[in-house]
Amino acid sequence: MMILMALTDLERDEGVPVNVVAKLMKIGSSFITKHSKELENKRFLRRTPGAKDARFVHLSLTENARKRLASIAAQQEELDQFVFDYLGIQEFARLAGCLRGVRHRLEKARLHAELKS
Known part of the structure; x- marks a missing residue:
């Protein structure tokens, strides 16, 4: 791709x-x-x-390939429209930040658990 x-x-x-x-x-x-x-x-x-x-x-x-890529672009546009209709760009950015924080904490917890084993 x-x-x-x-x-x-x-x-x-x-x-x-x-x-x-x-x-x-x-x-x-x-x-x-x-x-x-x-x-x-x-x-x-x-x-x-x-x-x-x-x-x-x-x-x-x-x-x-051009037709397939155009089809994918249209689907991506629909998905973007769906997401950003529900969440504004600022809300989406906040959500992404929260998810990064959760991921970081889960990684730390996994490493901590591995050290204890």
């Missing part, structure tokens, strides 16, 4: 070189190469040799 999102942000007419996607995501090019082949098999992206240098593979989204 992160590769697809990176391509959404970076994509140009000729696609995006694998090494550019890797730099953006701060991971190795081999990871992008491996997973882009899987995404190509699922028809989410195209891998084409670079026009200037065929050793550099360029990635671009397929129409299928």
Whole structure:
């Protein structure tokens, strides 16, 4: 999913070189190469040799990927609307802060219990 999102942000007419996607995501090019082949098999992206240098593979989204991403974006928008209709942004921020505090206390309790064992 992160590769697809990176391509959404970076994509140009000729696609995006694998090494550019890797730099953006701060991971190795081999990871992008491996997973882009899987995404190509699922028809989410195209891998084409670079026009200037065929050793550099360029990635671009397929129409299928664009439709799926648009569908996900619409669902996310509905979810955001549902959440923020119930809680305002300030209330949501307060809730998130409370939940972080609870998580922190639970982690401390777990560590304390482990030390006693």
